[in-house]
Amino acid sequence: MTRDEAFTQFLLRMGDNTLILGHRVSEWCGHAPVLEEDIALANTALDLIGQTQMWLGLAAELQGEGKSADDLAFLRDAWDFRNVLLVEVPNHDFGRTLMRQFLFDAWHLIQLGRLVKSSDPRVAAIAEKASKEAAYHLERSADTVVSLGDGTEESHRRMQEALDYLWPYAGEMFQSDEVDAEMVKAGIAPDPAALREEYDALVSRVLDEATLTIPESRFAHKGGRTGAMHTEHLGHLLTQMQWLQRAYPGAKW
DSSP: OOOHHHHHHHHHHHHHHHHHHHHHHHHHTTTTHOOOOOOOHHHHHHHHHHHHHHHHHHEEEEEEEOOOOOHHSOOOOOGGGOOGGGGGSSOSHHHHHHHHHHHHHHHHHHHHHTTTTTTSSHHHHHHHHHHHHHHHHHHHHHHHHHHHHHHHHHHHHHHOOOOOOOHHHHGGGOOHHHHHHHHHHHHHOGGGGGGHHHHHHHHHHHHTTTOOOOHHHHHOOTTTTTTTTOOHHHHHHHHHHHHHHHHSSOOOO
């Protein structure tokens, strides 16, 4: 694998994570439990989609095939996506949505903090902008997890169930492969495995405050970030997200 090929895969991973999670979060628009949450979740989704535009735009530029971020978002099939499985699982209830957001936000902010120092100035610039949004996302999702986890008996039960369900998906964010090795060698991005200790410390601190118990199992689902395997949910999500572009290919609005 050449450096450019690895670089493209890395950019797709970053962009696909924010794209798919952004779409998932946007599904709450008009359906959140209270108006304030409806607006907050919509803004979070917009932030993530904005970051997607930058990551996938750079990936398209690197590919040199005349494609745009829109092409990569709307004209690829499920097996071409490189997002972690965590972001494609359905929203379920509000508790699971916020737990998923917290588990992703904690990783995302740590990752972006490393990317700010990337040897590639374009990556560093994107990370600099995205990290400001990610810091707010983490503050908000962590506070909500604590409020619900240490809230009523019902909210605590739901948040613990959400954590039990989602925790096996978190480990994929720290799996390393040849793409990561190439990025480390080039000084573009960190080794995912090197982020785990800081992540565990951050997550444990918040979940302790939320009176929630982290599952002991270290089993981790995998396959999303390499494209080897996705859940059935991604295909259903893409049919909703991509149908207009595919029904009217090349349409200008």
